[in-house]
Amino acid sequence: MHTSRGSRLWRRIWAARYLYLMFLPVLIYYIVFRYGPMLGLSIAFKKYDLIKGFTGSKWVGFKYFQQFFNSIYVWRLLRNTLLINLYDLIFNFPAAIMLALLINEVQNRRFKKTVQTITYMPYFISSVVLASMVVQFLSPSSGIINNLIASMGGERQYFMVQPESFRTIFTIMNLWKSIGWNSIIFLAAISGINGELYEACRVDGGGYLRQMWHITLPGIASTIVVLLIMRLGHVMDVGYETILLLQNNANQETSDVIGTYVYRRGLKGGEYSYGTAVGMFQSVVGFSLVILANWLSRRYSDTSLW
Amino acid sequence: MELTRKHTGIRVAPSRKAFLIFNTVFLLLICFVMLYPVIYVVAASFSEETAILRGDVTFIPVGAHVKAYQKVFVYPLLWQSYSNTLLYTVLGTAINLTLTVFGGWALSQRKMVGRRFFTLMCVFTMFFNGGMIPTFLVVKGLGMLNTIWAIVLPGAVSTYNMILMRTFFRQIPDSLVEAAELDGCRDFGILFRIVLPLSLASLMTIGMFYAVAHWNAYFSAVLYLSKPELYPLQIILRQVVLLNEIVENSTSTENVMAEGIKYATIVVAMLPMLCIYPFVQRYFVKGVMIGSVKE
Numbered sequence: 001m002h003t004s005r006g007s008r009l010w011r012r013i014w015a016a017r018y019l020y021l022m023f024l025p026v027l028i029y030y031i032v033f034r035y036g037p038m039l040g041l042s043i044a045f046k047k048y049d050l051i052k053g054f055t056g057s058k059w060v061g062f063k064y065f066q067q068f069f070n071s072i073y074v075w076r077l078l079r080n081t082l083l084i085n086l087y088d089l090i091f092n093f094p095a096a097i098m099l100a101l102l103i104n105e106v107q108n109r110r111f112k113k114t115v116q117t118i119t120y121m122p123y124f125i126s127s128v129v130l131a132s133m134v135v136q137f138l139s140p141s142s143g144i145i146n147n148l149i150a151s152m153g154g155e156r157q158y159f160m161v162q163p164e165s166f167r168t169i170f171t172i173m174n175l176w177k178s179i180g181w182n183s184i185i186f187l188a189a190i191s192g193i194n195g196e197l198y199e200a201c202r203v204d205g206g207g208y209l210r211q212m213w214h215i216t217l218p219g220i221a222s223t224i225v226v227l228l229i230m231r232l233g234h235v236m237d238v239g240y241e242t243i244l245l246l247q248n249n250a251n252q253e254t255s256d257v258i259g260t261y262v263y264r265r266g267l268k269g270g271e272y273s274y275g276t277a278v279g280m281f282q283s284v285v286g287f288s289l290v291i292l293a294n295w296l297s298r299r300y301s302d303t304s305l306w
Numbered sequence: 307m308e309l310t311r312k313h314t315g316i317r318v319a320p321s322r323k324a325f326l327i328f329n330t331v332f333l334l335l336i337c338f339v340m341l342y343p344v345i346y347v348v349a350a351s352f353s354e355e356t357a358i359l360r361g362d363v364t365f366i367p368v369g370a371h372v373k374a375y376q377k378v379f380v381y382p383l384l385w386q387s388y389s390n391t392l393l394y395t396v397l398g399t400a401i402n403l404t405l406t407v408f409g410g411w412a413l414s415q416r417k418m419v420g421r422r423f424f425t426l427m428c429v430f431t432m433f434f435n436g437g438m439i440p441t442f443l444v445v446k447g448l449g450m451l452n453t454i455w456a457i458v459l460p461g462a463v464s465t466y467n468m469i470l471m472r473t474f475f476r477q478i479p480d481s482l483v484e485a486a487e488l489d490g491c492r493d494f495g496i497l498f499r500i501v502l503p504l505s506l507a508s509l510m511t512i513g514m515f516y517a518v519a520h521w522n523a524y525f526s527a528v529l530y531l532s533k534p535e536l537y538p539l540q541i542i543l544r545q546v547v548l549l550n551e552i553v554e555n556s557t558s559t560e561n562v563m564a565e566g567i568k569y570a571t572i573v574v575a576m577l578p579m580l581c582i583y584p585f586v587q588r589y590f591v592k593g594v595m596i597g598s599v600k601e
Contacts (some may be wrong), residue, residue, distance in 0.1 A: 001545055012419050013419050016415070016417045016418045018414045018493035018494060019411075019415055019418045019493055020412070020418070022408040022409075022411060022412045022493070022494075023412035023418070024410065025404075026408055026409035026412070026428075026463060026468075027424070029405060029459075029462050029463055030427060030463070032444065033441070033444065033459065033460050033462070034431040034436075034438075036436070036444045037435065037436020037437065037441040037443075037444050038434070038435070038440070039438035040436050040439075040440030040441075040444060041437070041440055042444075043439075043440070102332060105325075105329050106330070106333065111333075112441055115333050115336070115337055117584060117587050118337045119336060119337065119340055120587060120590070120591070121384065121580070121583060121587075122340060122342075124518055124522075124579055124583055124590075125522075125576060125579065126521070126523075126524070126540055126575070126576070126579070127522065127577045128522075128524050128540040128541075128544050128547075129540075129543065129575055130378070130545075131544075131548060131567070132547040132548060132571075132572050133343050133347060133572065136568060136569065136572070137346075138567075141359065142359045142361075142565050144346060144360055144361065147360075148361070150361070150362065180340070182492050184591060207321060208321060208322050208325055221560060234401030241525040242583070244525075245544065245548055259438070262437070262438050262439065263438060264567070266438070267438065267442060267529070272439050275438070276437065276439045276440055279437035279439060279440075280437060283434055283436075286434075286435045287433050290433045
């Protein structure tokens with residue numbers, strides 16, 4: 001009986017052999033490039049030796065984690081990561097909702113399409129072009145911002161080396177880049193609201209802003225909640241690749257985040273084990289937050305990733 | 307919704323009118339803010355250096371000339387990097403699409419035993435990964451440093467896109483697949499002759515996202531490439547504008563137009579994207595919509 005069940009399974013697998021053949025390269029990809037590095041995380045607990053490799057290096061336990069938690073960097077990196085996300089949440093998230101509400105009110109179809117096309121555009125500009133524009137525009141000698149400040153009688157500022165300006169610069173840059181793109185999802189949610197609700201509100205004498213306040217916003221409230229919760233799962237993520245482009249020794253105090261630190265210390269500095277430990281700390285916290293966010297989302301809004 | 311409003315709102319209240327005017331002006335202002343940086347960069351790239359430095363450039367080039375572009379175009383690595391980026395984008399996107407379609411199709415088929423396990427295995431990597439250094443060591447261990455494979459293979463499949471593709475494939479009726487099977491089509495034939503022609507719009511959308519990501523990528527090149535002849539365009543831009551390399555290496559005559567050269571390089575790097583963007587924009591928006599629909 002056991003063999004017959006086994007052979008039945010085999011027959012089913014054989015029947016799908018071409019599907020497995022198709023899946024094979026994908027499987028190899030995931031094993032090599034996704035799960036391979038996960039095994040490589042073991043070097044966070046070893047003193048990685050270039051010659052001895054993954055397996056031959058000596059175990060050192062939590063040494064590198066302790067080194068990180070005892071350093072001044074842990075709070076600085078966490079603070080910077082969380083504050084950049086907080087700024088984004090306070091300014092850029094509501095801004096996208098606002099933009100969606102305003103675009104939704106446009107009656108002229110062509111104007112609406114044009115506004116959408118233009119506001120989505122910056123999202124497709126590369127991070128290097130973006131960072132280049134920021135640096136150029138803020139240049140103390142020739143940037144348009146400083147030229148404007150100077151023409152109004154102000155003093156030229158070297159913004160890129162001021163630690164206190166970095167978060168503002170980065171937040172405004174992200175606002176420009178993604179406000180349009182982030183509004184798409186809210187626009188989609190708004191278009192799903194039942195039109196009769198507006199009619200009812202109008203019959204009751206509801207004015208224009210009242211409709212926005214009592215129908216549109218509640219209508220997209222669940223979308224907002226879900227996106228907010230999902231964002232919670234990603235508060236450990238920042239666009240470190242862009243930050244790296246804007247970073248210099250002078251603004252590091254506020255611009256340094258885990259990604260840039262791992263790159264600088266771990267990869268460029270050759271401290272592979274230490275860098276891996278720091279990166280792993282981020283991955284583990286990030287993973288826990290995603291699970292927490294998903295649990296919250298399922299609990300409060302019946303929407304979940306799994 | 308728009309329709310009902312138009313039909314019922316016969317009288318337009320003055321407050322409503324005021325709001326609409328405000329709204330139009332405000333949105334025009336936002337469009338201006340979105341476009342102005344790009345306009346300024348283009349204008350500055352054609353302007354005299356002194357005009358840029360004095361802040362005379364606003365919308366149109368001052369003392370229009372193409373000298374900055376002449377300097378940029380003779381920069382030896384520029385054309386090389388352009389063709390590198392083109393190659394990385396084309397080959398990378400081809401690999402991306404092939405694997406995403408194969409994976410998405412296999413995982414969408416009920417007759418594949420263990421598809422749940424495989425799906426879970428793929429999805430897990432969306433939330434947990436080995437990180438920068440272990441991935442670097444894997445790429446290095448495979449001997450891929452300073453090869454095109456380091457650029458196109460580590461990100462060969464986006465799990466998110468593959469799951470999107472799977473969701474899309476699931477909507478294809480089983481009867482269609484069964485009919486094809488009766489006609490003697492085998493799995494590859496079904497996929498290529500029946501399913502893919504039905505999925506062109508989705509393929510376009512996902513392909514666009516992959517292609518843009520390749521065109522804009524710079525960090526994998528920073529990590530994995532150290533030979534200048536392999537650099538993609540974005541790395542050259544970074545060297546010119548952010549690391550000031552042309553300026554430092556150049557003679558005094560070129561120094562005189564440092565800013566113009568930087569702006570011209572920015573234009574060269576973003577031009578292709580801006581040119582095709584208006585035409586492919588709708589595919590991107592469609593992609594967000596597919597993604598926002600829960601299965």
